[in-house]
Amino acid sequence: MARGIKLFKVLGIQISIDWTWFIVFVLFAWSLSAGYFPFRHPGFTPGTYLAMGVVSALLLFACVLVHELFHSYTSNRLGLEIREITLFIFGGVAELTKEPDDPATEFKIAVAGPLASGLLALVFWLLSALFTGEAYPVVNAILSYLALINIVLLVFNMIPGFPLDGGRVLRAAWWARTGDVDRATRVASLIGKGFAVFLILSGFLQMFTGNFTGGLWSVLIGVFIQQAAESGYRQVVIKRALEGLKVKDIMSKDVVTVPEDKRISEAVDDYFIKYHHATFPVTSNSHVSGLLTLNKVRNIDKSEWERKSVGEVMEPLGPKDTLSPDDDAIEALRKMASEDNSGRFPVLDKGGKLVGILSRTDIMKLIEFRAGLQK
Ligand SMILES: [Zn+2]
Known part of the structure; x- marks a missing residue:
């Protein structure tokens, strides 16, 4: 994934964004300022909604980054070096330089990200209680949204299909029980593909029964998971076959x-x-x-x-x-x-x-x- 635009370094890790990220950023900012905020919090001016949309989309990006940094930090501490995080269309990918050697390591790295999202949800929820809707209506709307979206990130990433975090947890569990990492990878990525097919089909169904935008998101996410499951599996096979060879x-x-x-x-x-x-x-x-x-x-x-x-x-x-x-x-x-x-x-x-x-x-x-x- 060398096509990222390099941004900055955190904890020695290069943060890059893929160009597809810009598309998603615009889509998010737009759907927040034209749809979500006016619907949930009526009464502000269009300019205010636009500002809320852009700020929320940027903070969402920061939350995704924190999620990935938790993965990477854990990974680096456990001896699997991560040099680069690329943020792209549906979140981020921290590129592992090698595959974990045991299920416990895999499990720790996998849960670190969702743990970060859970913590962020808690922090934003506490902040939204501090900056109440009566006193700070705009700030409160943004904080509540961020609390909600971090819960969404947590749930989405815990879907038990490889290469999502939930899929890695499933793979680690299967691996720990059977000792067979290759079978565990196959099973986890098959479930990932199954889930992708489900998202794509249900997305089309929604598109043709009135919920066009929601359906389209569902299809796009499904296609993304499908591709990630495929290439993630291939990468694991290749890495394991060539690991340690010069x-x-x-x-x-x-x-x-x-x-x-x-x-x-x-x-x-x-x-x-x-x-x-x-x-x-x-x-x-x-x-x-x-x-x-x-x-x-x-x-x-x-x-x-x-x-x-x-x-x-x-x-x-x-x-x-x-x-x-x-x-x-x-x-x-x-x-x-x-x-x-x-x-x-x-x-x-x-x-x-x-x-x-x-x-x-x-x-x-x-x-x-x-x-x-x-x-
Ligand atoms: Zn994650």
Whole structure:
């Protein structure tokens, strides 16, 4: 989730917002100032409602942030480092750098957020009792809303479907009872998906029976949970399969390289046809100078294959195209997935010497293989 806009740091954790957050912010501010506040607290001017809507939406954002910070703080204290929190469409995501090793840790991290929301609800409720509706009508309206919305956040997050907090609690409980973390993850994410389908269907039903806005929210939240359940599950499988592995543990050590001065025709006959790889590192004076890809070769007219050399058509090698033997396998996968690349990465040691090669397909096969063993 690197597409966040970086805001500031709290407790050493980078806080970012996803661009989708702006859409939700406007929707919230608008629906509060045009719907909720005039309905619940009639008698103010439109300007006052607008101010109430914007202030409440901003404070709601702060509450979501506190919720995520409680998760992150707990997580960091338990040794699972969190470096970044991204706030996006329906709340926030604190990105765990690794998965918890035991159910108790998972449970503590999961409940910390809802606990924060519960505490915030209590604080806002007490404040609303202090700043009464008679003496401070506007302030009281905002405080009451914040008390209510924190209860909503608490309840919503405790829905027992992974990757929501409730789903993580369920996963921890199942894991503690059976000792089988993978099955626990599958069950929790299946329940998450089931709940998402329920929200989507009931949302459509509401949309067509008169409650359009409420129904639309329900559908949107359902789609969000569905996607999160899917990608959350995949991430857990990948993290568990690759945890603790370095590039040097999984790379292929015998690398076939093509010398820069070969003709294209020779590269096709002696390399592409012979070895079935789509990419080869190109060497000159035993140094890797670039990558020769099948795509590049295909784009060159056959009549020129005899004339052109590999060095003339290879892609130059940038820092984004190589790995180091000590890179984490998970980081390597992220690098391979994020860029538009050939899918095969030369592994270079500190001196720039070629020590191996790692392909996306190799990594995917390994994940499949190890996930199969964990069943
Ligand atoms: Zn949470």
